[in-house]
Each structure stands twice: as structure tokens, then as C-alpha cells.
Amino acid sequence: xxxxxxxxxxxxxxxxxxxxxxxxxxxxxxxxxxxxxxxxxxxxxxxxxxxxxxxxxxxxxxxxxxxxxxxxxxxxxxxxxxxxxxxxxxxxxxxxxxxxxxxxxxxxxxxxxxxxxxxxxxxxxxxxxxxxxxxxxxxxxxxxxxxxxxxxxxxxxxxxxxxxxxxxxxxxxxxxxxxxxxxxxxxxxxxxxxxxxxxxxxxxxxxxxxxxxxxxxxxxxxxxxxxxxxxxxxxxxxxxxxxxxxxxxxxxxxxxxxxxxxxxxxxxxxxxxxxxxxxxxxxxxxxxxxxxxxxxxxxxxxxxxxxxxxxxxxxxxxxxxxxxxxxxxxxxx
Amino acid sequence: xxxxxxxxxxxxxxxxxxxxxxxxxxxxxxxxxxxxxxxxxxxxxxxxxxxxxxxxxxxxxxxxxxxxxxxxxxxxxxxxxxxxxxxxxxxxxxxxxxxxxxxxxxxxxxxxxxxxxxxxxxxxxxxxxxxxxxxxxxxxxxxxxxxxxxxxxxxxxxxxxxxxxxxxxxxxxxxxxxxxxxxxxxxxxxxxxxxxxxxxxxxxxxxxxxxxxxxxxxxxxxxxxxxxxxxxxxxxxxxxxxxxxxxxxxxxxxxxxxxxxxxxxxxxxxxxxxxxxxxxxxxxxxxxxxxxxxxxxxxxxxxxxxxxxxxxxxxxxxxxxxxxxxxxxxxxx
Numbered sequence: 001x002x003x004x005x006x007x008x009x010x011x012x013x014x015x016x017x018x019x020x021x022x023x024x025x026x027x028x029x030x031x032x033x034x035x036x037x038x039x040x041x042x043x044x045x046x047x048x049x050x051x052x053x054x055x056x057x058x059x060x061x062x063x064x065x066x067x068x069x070x071x072x073x074x075x076x077x078x079x080x081x082x083x084x085x086x087x088x089x090x091x092x093x094x095x096x097x098x099x100x101x102x103x104x105x106x107x108x109x110x111x112x113x114x115x116x117x118x119x120x121x122x123x124x125x126x127x128x129x130x131x132x133x134x135x136x137x138x139x140x141x142x143x144x145x146x147x148x149x150x151x152x153x154x155x156x157x158x159x160x161x162x163x164x165x166x167x168x169x170x171x172x173x174x175x176x177x178x179x180x181x182x183x184x185x186x187x188x189x190x191x192x193x194x195x196x197x198x199x200x201x202x203x204x205x206x207x208x209x210x211x212x213x214x215x216x217x218x219x220x221x222x223x224x225x226x227x228x229x230x231x232x233x234x235x236x237x238x239x240x241x242x243x244x245x246x247x248x249x250x251x252x253x254x255x256x257x258x259x260x261x262x263x264x265x266x267x268x269x270x271x272x273x274x275x276x277x278x279x280x281x282x283x284x285x286x287x288x289x290x291x292x293x294x295x296x297x298x299x300x301x302x303x304x305x306x307x308x309x310x311x312x313x314x315x316x317x318x319x320x321x322x323x324x325x326x327x328x329x330x331x332x333x
Numbered sequence: 334x335x336x337x338x339x340x341x342x343x344x345x346x347x348x349x350x351x352x353x354x355x356x357x358x359x360x361x362x363x364x365x366x367x368x369x370x371x372x373x374x375x376x377x378x379x380x381x382x383x384x385x386x387x388x389x390x391x392x393x394x395x396x397x398x399x400x401x402x403x404x405x406x407x408x409x410x411x412x413x414x415x416x417x418x419x420x421x422x423x424x425x426x427x428x429x430x431x432x433x434x435x436x437x438x439x440x441x442x443x444x445x446x447x448x449x450x451x452x453x454x455x456x457x458x459x460x461x462x463x464x465x466x467x468x469x470x471x472x473x474x475x476x477x478x479x480x481x482x483x484x485x486x487x488x489x490x491x492x493x494x495x496x497x498x499x500x501x502x503x504x505x506x507x508x509x510x511x512x513x514x515x516x517x518x519x520x521x522x523x524x525x526x527x528x529x530x531x532x533x534x535x536x537x538x539x540x541x542x543x544x545x546x547x548x549x550x551x552x553x554x555x556x557x558x559x560x561x562x563x564x565x566x567x568x569x570x571x572x573x574x575x576x577x578x579x580x581x582x583x584x585x586x587x588x589x590x591x592x593x594x595x596x597x598x599x600x601x602x603x604x605x606x607x608x609x610x611x612x613x614x615x616x617x618x619x620x621x622x623x624x625x626x627x628x629x630x631x632x633x634x635x636x637x638x639x640x641x642x643x644x645x646x647x648x649x650x651x652x653x654x655x656x657x658x659x660x661x662x663x664x665x666x
Contacts, residue, residue: 037507038489092455095428096448115429115492118451122425122458123485129462129478138469145462152456156371159448174370 010323014059017320021062021076022055028080032127044120045087057082057187060212064191064205067317074135074194081144082187084128089151089179091121096159097242140190147186154178162244165253165261165269172247173214180220181213204308208321211305216328218298221246223332225282226291237278243268247297249281251290260284295332302329343656347392350653354395354409355388361413365460377453378420390415390520393545397524397538400650407468407527414477415520417461422484422512424454429492430575473523480519487511495577498586498594498602505580506547513553514546537641541654544638549661551631554579556665558615559624570611576601580630582614584623593617628665635662 008016015022035041058079065075095114125148132144158175161167188209192202224239225248239246245268253264263280266272285291305325312318341349348355368374391412398408428450458481465477491508494500521542525535557572558581572579578601586597596613599605618624638658645651 035486035489037511038486038493040489040493041486089455092451095451114447116489118425118428119485119488119492122422123482123489125455125458126478126481126485130475130482133471133474133478136471138466138471141466141474142463145459145466148459149456149463152452152459153368153371153374155452156368156373156449156456159452160371160373178370 010320010327011054011056011059014063014317014320014324015055017316018059018062018066021066021079022059024076025055025058025062025079025083028076028131029083032080032084032131033124035123038123040116041120041123044091044116045124055083057086057183060184060187060209061191063317063321064188065195066191067205067312067315067321068192068195068197068201070191070195072194074137075191077131077135078140078187078190078194081128081131082183082190084124084131085144085148085151086183088121088124088128089155089183091117091124093155096155135194137194139193143186143190143193147182150178150182152178154180154182158244163269163271165245165264167245167250169247169250172245172250176214176217177210180217181210184213184216185209201312204312207308208305208325211301211308212325212328215298215301215305215325218247218294218301219328219332222248222291222294222298225285226332237281240267240278240281241273243271248285248290248294251293252285252288255288255290256284295329298329298332302326343653343660344387344389344392347396347650347653347657348388350649351392351395351399354399354412355392357409358388358391358395358412358416361409361464362416365413365417365464366457368456371456373449374453374456377424377449378457388416390419390516393517393520393542394524396650396654397521398528399524400538400645400648400654401525401528401530401534403524403528405527407470408524410464410468411473411520411523411527414461414464415516415523417457417464418477418481418484419516421454421457421461422488422516424450424457426488429488468527470527472526476519476523476526480515483511483515485511487513487515491577496602496604498578498597500578500583502580502583502587505578505583509547509550510543513550514543517546517549518542534645537645540641541638541658544634544641545658545661548631548634548638548658551580551627551634552661552665555581555624555627555631558618559665570614573600573611573614574606576604581618581623581627584626585618585621588621588623589617628662631662631665635659 033042033045061079061082062075065078095117128144132141135141154175154177157171158179161171161175185206186209188205189202192205197205221239224246225236240249249264249268253261256264263277263284267277267281302325306322309318309321366375366378394412394415395408398411428447461477465474468474487508487510490504491512494504494508518539519542521538522535525538530538554572557579558569573582582597582601586594589597596610596617600610600614635658639655642651642654
């Protein structure tokens with residue numbers, strides 16, 4: 001490892017290591033998001049796919065496959081698959097959340113319409129399905145089919161639980177496992193499976209992805225209350241305004257006195273929000289140490305993710321995955 | 334064939350012949366539309382799946398498999414797969430169309446919300462994917478992945494072309510092939526493939542499903558202008574109000590004088606509809622024989638579908654498929 005590598009962020013370091021693969025992934029993504037007949041499709045997808053996403057999930061697949069010594073062509077297909085599934089869920093999420101901004105840019109549902117977001121999301125999901133079929137691996141298909149169902153189930157669970165202030169940390173974890181971690185763990189797992197890695201290795205990669213995904217989402221939910229919009233591309237308080245019950249709020253509600261409980265009931269459950277409520281919410285989160293506790297929990301999950309792979313044989317990618325887990329939670333320091 | 338069979342509608346006759354299989358399909362559908370964690374899912378799906386749909390698409394799969402002498406268990410999985418894909422597209426369609434009624438009942442997006450329709454649709458699509466993976470047939474997966482992409486592409490094409498009065502009959506056919514016929518042809522094709530039928534037979538089944546699906550959709554579009562709401566569960570003029578350019582209107586526009594052209598431009602393209610416009614539209618369709626021509630076209634496609642299978646060896650199911658094609662267009666007589 002050179003000095004210049006050591007100064008790079010873990011994400012960039014991994015991108016540099018996987019540069020050739022990433023070029024192939026981008027070529028494949030562009031080819032498959034096209035549509036001969038419906039030009040609206042590439043318009044919408046280009047908006048998202050080119051919007052400076054970090055390609056984190058496809059990199060996880062590429063990294064896992066490389067770490068397992070894979071030399072075939074299909075990790076590229078799987079990386080593109082994972083990015084398409086991710087993009088499809090973003091498109092549908094934006095309709096569900098009625099979001100106006102994503103990665104600091106207007107969302108597709110705002111630029112076009114909800115209809116385009118729904119249908120182009122369906123298209124990308126179908127395209128991802130075609131890509132995985134091309135790998136010819138029934139086990140890969142099984143993993144990704146199950147992950148897709150878990151993702152959708154997590155999203156529906158979030159829809160029904162999000163505004164219920166009785167929601168527990170256990171339910172929150174289940175939602176996060178579904179909506180975020182399922183794709184992270186599938187991304188790393190299929191990288192191992194396509195490489196024909198042994199079961200111990202495949203299991204370790206799954207566990208890494210699962211814990212990393214959970215850490216990643218907890219950080220995301222935390223940044224919604226304490227991040228810098230310029231860095232995160234998110235507006236502070238979006239989750240609060242959308243009445244989304246995330247870990248910091250669940251922790252604060254657990255320690256709320258009756259008056260505070262009434263505040264959360266009014267703002268989150270009934271959605272009667274007034275000027276100054278966000279500031280009150282953040283003050284309550286701080287009062288009960290909910291932000292600090294949430295941060296600790298994210299760090300714990302990141303530690304679990306690195307623990308899952310520490311005993312694996314040495315490989316340049318292994319250290320990068322460990323650094324990446326540290327980096328995910330570094331964003332909140 | 335008994336006398337009582339001869340008096341049944343082709344659809345009911347086929348349902349009687351496939352009764353045991355259909356019981357298994359319904360059991361599987363109920364088991365797989367459940368969700369341990371998100372009770373909203375079975376609420377929404379039960380509303381649709383139990384709503385008296387005719388199970389036409391799953392019957393096509395079962396019929397094709399039976400006709401090819403299949404004796405394994407997986408035609409049940411594929412029939413459920415096809416019904417789930419169909420139900421998922423209905424849920425998403427209702428969001429896209431902002432529909433209030435489906436099969437004579439309020440739509441899910443009206444009873445719950447658009448969010449539930451989008452996410453439960455995604456869930457059903459994922460569940461369908463799991464079901465097909467269980468068949469272990471890579472070819473089946475390939476067919477259904479391609480069909481899914483064609484369906485989504487057809488829906489997006491419809492979205493962008495629907496209100497453009499320059500849309501041609503060729504584009505209409507492409508949309509119909511996507512949004513409707515692709516699932517019909519996949520339904521019959523996978524029935525043959527899972528049975529290990531020879532390529533000629535598989536091709537014939539595909540062609541039958543393709544032409545039947547086109548006939549079915551043309552009939553549907555025609556009934557939107559001349560059907561009986563009590564029989565069809567559709568409101569007359571829904572497509573007109575939703576500014577959806579279907580075959581009758583495309584045919585009328587092709588023969589429109591400048592004044593009529595302005596009428597279509599105002600009502601469909603600009604969406605400025607006034608009291609009495611639907612009546613004017615129907616009068617124009619009749620004036621140019623557009624309804625009669627559309628009806629002829631449906632009959633032609635039904636004839637193509639029966640032609641695709643006439644040369645196949647005799648089998649009770651073969652005659653039922655032929656009768657079914659006749660019946661699809663009989664609805665408009």
C-alpha cells in the first residue's frame with residue numbers, strides 16, 4: 001500500500017483497487033438501463049444512476065468476489081444487479097416518502113411524475129432480474145429473490161410502523177434489516193457465492209454486509225438530526241417532518257416524561273407540527289442522550305461487521321472492508 | 334365431453350377441468366401472500382387476490398402444462414407466479430392511473446394509500462420471483478425475467494405515448510404486447526417449458542398466448558367505449574377520462590377532419606374535457622366505424638391465437654384453449 005493510498009478515504013481506496021471492474025459495471029449499467037422503445041426510461045434512470053451515487057453496494061459485490069479469488073465475468077453482472085435493485089427502491093421510496101430531494105438534487109418524481117418513478121423502478125427491477133439470470137447460478141437467484149422480498153417487507157413494515165410511537169427498537173432493527181441491510185448482505189454474499197467460496201467465507205461475508213448495512217442506516221438516521229446538509233445531501237429534520245420514527249426518536253420516547261410523550265404523539269403520530277417543533281425534538285434527543293446512544297449503537301454494529309471478517313485469511317480487500325466499516329461510522333464523529 | 338360441460342362458458346369449463354390444480358394454486362397464493370412481519374401486506378393482497386379475479390393467466394399456465402403431459406408439482410408454482418406478477422402490476426397500474434375502481438370494487442390505493450400499493454406490489458413481485466426460483470428451471474427464469482422487462486417497458490411506453498394523439502397503431506400494438514400479451518405468452522410458454530415439451534410445442538404455446546393477450550386487451554379497450562358496466566366492472570369512458578389513447582380512438586383520429594382532430598387534441602392531449610365530450614367521442618368513433626374496425630381486429634387476433642395451436646395433437650385442453658379464444662372476443666358481440 002503506498003502513502004497516497006493510505007491518505008485516501010476507504011471508499012476511494014476501494015474504488016481505486018476495483019477501478020477496472022467499476023468501469024465494466026458502469027458500461028453494463030448504461031447498456032442495460034437503456035430502452036429501445038421508451039426513451040423516458042433512460043432519462044429517469046440517468047438522472048439517478050449518474051447522480052454521483054457512491055456505488056457502495058456494487059463495490060461490496062466486486063470486493064467480495066475479488067477477495068474470494070473470482071476470475072470470471074459475472075461479478076460485474078451481480079454488481080450491476082445490486083445497483084439496479086438499489087436504484088429501483090430509491091425511485092419507489094421517493095414516491096412513498098413524497099421526497100423532493102435525493103443526493104442534493106430534485107427527485108425523479110418531482111422532475112417527471114410519480115407514475116414514471118413507479119414504472120421505471122419496475123423496469124430496473126426487471127432488468128436486474130435479467131442480469132442475475134445471466135449468471136446461471138440458481139443459488140445467486142435464490143439469495144437475491146429472498147433479499148428482494150425482505151426489502152419489500154421491510155418497506156411495508158416501515159410504512160405501518162413509522163408513525164406509531166409505540167414502535168420498539170426491535171421493530172426498528174427489523175425494518176432496517178429489511179430496507180437497508182438485506183441488500184448489503186446479499187451484495188457481499190453473492191460475491192462469495194459466484195466465486196464458489198466455501199460456506200464459512202460466504203457466511204462471514206453475509207454477516208459483514210448485514211452488520212455494515214445496519215450501521216450504515218443507523219448513521220443515516222442519526223445524520224438526519226445532526227448532519228451537515230452540504231456533506232450529506234439531506235435536509236436536517238426530513239425524517240421528523242415525514243414523521244418517520246427512527247432510532248434517535250425511539251430512544252428519546254423510551255425516556256420521555258408525560259409532557260414529552262404528548263409532544264411526540266402530536267408531532268409524529270398525529271402529524272400536527274408547528275414552527276419550532278424540530279428544535280424542540282432535537283433538544284429532547286440531546287436531553288436524553290439519544291443521539292449519543294444512537295451513535296454508540298452504530299459503532300457497535302460497525303464493530304460487529306469487522307469482527308465477522310477478522311479471522312478470514314489476509315487479503316488486500318479484507319483490510320479495505322474493515323476500513324470501510326470504520327469509515328461508515330466516522331461520518332458521525 | 335358431457336352436455337353440461339358443453340353449456341358452460343369456456344372459462345368455467347377450463348376451471349372445472351383444472352379444478353384440483355386451481356385449489357393447489359389458491360393454497361399456494363394464500364400461503365405466499367402472507368407476511369409474518371407486515372400485516373398490511375395480506376390486507377392489501379387479499380383485497381385483490383380474493384376479489385373474484387378469473388385466474389385466467391394462471392389457468393393458461395396450468396392448461397399448457399397439462400396439455401404437454403406435465404406430472405410434476407411446479408406448474409402450481411408457475412401459475413401462482415403469474416398471478417402474483419399480474420396482481421403486482423394491477424397495484425402499480427392503479428397508482429399510475431389514479432383509478433378508483435377495479436373489478437367493481439374500490440382500488441387498494443383508495444382503500445389504503447398509494448404507498449401501500451407501490452410497496453405491496455413490490456412485495457408480490459419479489460414473492461413471484463421466489464416462487465419461480467423454486468422451480469429450479471433457469472429457462473423459466475429467463476422467460477419470466479424477459480417478460481417482466483417487456484411488461485414494465487410497455488407500461489412506460491404507454492405513459493409517454495398515451496396522451497400523444499400522433500400515436501400510431503404500431504405503437505399501440507407494442508404497448509399492448511408489453512402491458513398485456515407478454516404475461517399471457519409467458520404464462521403459456523412456461524407451462525410448456527416446465528413440462529419439457531419440444532420446441533415446436535413451446536413456440537405454438539407462446540404464439541397462442543401472445544395473440545390471445547392482444548385480442549384480450551383490444552376487447553378490453555373496446556368495452557371501455559361500448560361495454561355494460563354491470564358486466565365488465567368498468568365505467569364507460571374511463572380511458573377517455575384518463576386520456577388514454579386506445580385503438581378505437583387511434584382509428585378515429587386517423588380518419589378525423591380538422592375539426593375532429595381539434596376535438597381529440599383538446600380532450601386527450603390537453604385534457605380539457607367538458608360535459609358531453611364523452612358522448613361526442615363515442616359518436617365520432619361510430620361515425621368512422623372505429624368500434625367495428627377495432628372489433629374486427631380483436632377477432633383477427635383471436636383467430637391467430639387458435640391458428641397457432643390447431644396443428645397440435647388432439648388433447649381435451651387444446652379444444653378448451655380454442656374455445657377460450659373465441660369466448661374472449663364473444664364478449665363484444
